[in-house]
Amino acid sequence: MAVNASEEQLTVDFHPDPDRLVAHTAFLADDLLEGREAGTPGHERASLYIATEFRKLGLQPAGTDGYLQRIDFRRSRLKTDSLRAVLNTPGEERELTFLDDYYVGASLVRTASSLDCEMVFVGYGIVAQPLDYDDYQGVDVQDKCVVAFKGKPAWFPSEQGAHFSKLKVKNAADRGAIGFISLTTPESLERFPFEKYRERVGRARMTWLYDDGSLFNAKPRIQSSITPSPAVAASLFVATEKDLDDLYAMLETEERFVPFPIPGRLQLEKGSQHEAVTSPNVVALLEGSDPVLKHEYVVFSAHSDAIGMKQGEAGEDLIINGALDNASGIATMLEVARLFSGMEVAPRRSVVFAAMTAEEKGLLGAYYFAEHPTVPVQSMVANVNLDMPILLYEFADIIAFGAGHSDMGGTVSRAAAAESLELTPDPWPEQGYFTRSDHYAFVKQGIPAVFVKGGIKARDPSVDALEVDKDFRKHHYHQVSDDMRLPIKWDAAVTFTRVNARIALELANQPSRPRWNDGDFFGETFARETAAE
Ligand SMILES: [Zn+2]
Structure with a gap:
């Protein structure tokens, strides 16, 4: 029965049932x-x-318990009444208001997160060796908060860029940073306006646990990621050589960012409520x-x-x-x-x-x-x-x-x-x-x-x-x-x-x-x- 696969495929005619769909x-x-x-x-x-x-x-069951593959998760919810954020920039100390001035999610790692950090601007926060690209070149971010734009350079191949963009928080954690400040861009705001973060409030975050109790994809060093409002983002750069508009302008070019310290400090306290939950994949085999x-x-x-x-x-x-x-x-x-x-x-x-x-x-x-x-x-x-x-x-x-x-x-x-x-x-x-x-x-x-x-x-x-x-x-x-x-x-x-x-x-x-x-x-x-x- 030596029949060519694609030939054979053409002879099979499937009739999906719209009522079942x-x-x-x-x-x-x-x-x-x-x-x-x-x-x-x-x-x-x-x-x-x-x-x-x-x-x-x-179909044959192909889970771990019949068809189910039950997974142990940690679920974390932000305790919004626990939040306190203060931004010190030269000449100004400002208490920030959740959702008006910044957004944070719950922590999967700890129930009480606390940050008091110096800040360093690191472009997009991307490291992509195959593209000969490193936003961290020559900068020490140990025990600091990194400040990085959302997105990726326009000249990056798109799918590779998407891959490297997913590693931003890991890059920061690997280099000893303790906080990740994520800056919106005109492009990111077009797709997801800052006001839309309100819709995420109350949504639980989750991750699964390995057998030894450690968390999948967690970055224990990072106390919190924070997305400031565009106005608060602008205030970070009032005393730097380049202001936010200068940096926005660079997003449009192929010019590479050079990391620089941002004068001032960010303090953040946040509480998260943790729960153990399970949830299944459902797996079958033909x-x-x-x-x-x-x-x-x-x-x-x-x-x-x-x-x-x-x-x-x-x-x-x-x-x-x-x-x-x-x-x-x-x-x-x-x-x-x-x-x-x-x-x-x-x-x-x-x-x-x-x-x-x-x-x-x-x-x-x-x-x-x-x-x-x-x-x-x-x-x-x-x-x-x-x-x-x-x-x-x-x-x-x-x-x-x-x-x-x-x-x-x-x-x-x-x-x-x-x-x-x-x-x-x-x-x-x-x-x-x-x-x-x-x-x-x-x-x-x-x-x-x-x-x-x-x-x-x-x-x-x-x-x-x-x-x-x-x-x-x-x-x-x-x-x-x-x-x-x-x-x-x-x-x-x-x-x-x-x-x-x-x-x-x-x-x-x-x-x-x-x-x-x-x-x-x-x-x-x-x-x-x-x-x-
Ligand atoms: Zn989907």
């Missing part, structure tokens, strides 16, 4: 689930639902049909959690249901699982279906799974991630984040072509989406990943897909209106399911495992040694 999404986005915040009863209901669906399909290749795994992932509830008045809608983010992604995964389970001959490789918890808290469930895999990590050949498909128009094209990094680009093109869809290059490289959802936890284990979205062209020429996308992000994303009242196009959900099913099937059936492109940054940075094939 609606049913899964509607259940998961119901108010009963209270916004599915990780560590809450609402998210437990979602997890039980997903496990139940896996069981109905006859065993491959090939006696050899079944020991390799294509991993489908989608996050099951959402934002939860917002604070507000009784009677107001407070539930951030997460219908598109990401009930629809879970619905898609469940439907692919059903289609694959119903195949006469299962895909050659095994397929793992993983509903990840705590994505909204920092891809935590995915990082946990990647570090505590329930199948051997070196045998995971590819990850296909589903996160917030914007199913509000019937798309004529798709975008595949990550497709440019590995030979999965070809896989995606063939799947798109089979559905008469165009493949559009990433229209938002500056957003660094390749680093912003669960697939990135797999990338960091050296596993090529792809993350598909509906594209920028609608089948109906009177619909401006980019406008629909923008409108969703602005008015519904992470808001109470991301619910079943949205005009979701279930035909688009069907197409989306078919495309992802085709991609995963080809990956599961192709003779050799996917490979990073030669010289690819992510491949070179994270690739693991694999046995010769």
Whole structure:
């Protein structure tokens, strides 16, 4: 039966059931689930639902307790009444007001945080050896607070830049800093105005615990990160050679920042309330049909959690249901699982279906799974991630984040072509989406990943897909209106399911495992040694 994988793939015709897609999404986005915040009863209901669906399909449990992989988390909430912040600049001592003057989140490390620090400006706070870039050159930040702009130099390759931007607080901690002052920029404010930080108040932060009780991704040296308002940020630079406008102007150029001390001190006291909670990933396995290749795994992932509830008045809608983010992604995964389970001959490789918890808290469930895999990590050949498909128009094209990094680009093109869809290059490289959802936890284990979205062209020429996308992000994303009242196009959900099913099937059936492109940054940075094939 020597049949070419892509030929065979074309002969398989999947028929996703729109009613099932609606049913899964509607259940998961119901108010009963209270916004599915990780560590809450609402998210437990979602997890039980997903496990139940896996069981109905006859999939093998691939968690640590049946389908569940339960994770120990620490949850931390900011005690806003404990906050006190004072900024001393030459000639002025000023008490700062939370939310008017600055924003801080809860500490995951300690219940009482205390800072009294000198400040050093370090540009973006980025260190990127492959780009010959180091904002810390020649500066000592030991026991100081670093002050750094959000974002990255405009000339950075976007996805690499997004990767290095994620390491800012770590860079500061590694160099002995005790606080991280994060400066908004005109560009960051455009995307996320300072006033929007109010919406984050009351949201819990979380991280998971290793077996020895230490915290994942915690930076114990750092007492706090702080985002000052643009006005307070400007006041930091009244006595420095360059003022904030001069520094803003440099953001537009390729000129590099030179670190300098900021005269004055920042003091901050903050209290955080800690709780131990658990929350599960839900993981199932469809065993491959090939006696050899079944020991390799294509991993489908989608996050099951959402934002939860917002604070507000009784009677107001407070539930951030997460219908598109990401009930629809879970619905898609469940439907692919059903289609694959119903195949006469299962895909050659095994397929793992993983509903990840705590994505909204920092891809935590995915990082946990990647570090505590329930199948051997070196045998995971590819990850296909589903996160917030914007199913509000019937798309004529798709975008595949990550497709440019590995030979999965070809896989995606063939799947798109089979559905008469165009493949559009990433229209938002500056957003660094390749680093912003669960697939990135797999990338960091050296596993090529792809993350598909509906594209920028609608089948109906009177619909401006980019406008629909923008409108969703602005008015519904992470808001109470991301619910079943949205005009979701279930035909688009069907197409989306078919495309992802085709991609995963080809990956599961192709003779050799996917490979990073030669010289690819992510491949070179994270690739693991694999046995010769
Ligand atoms: Zn999401």
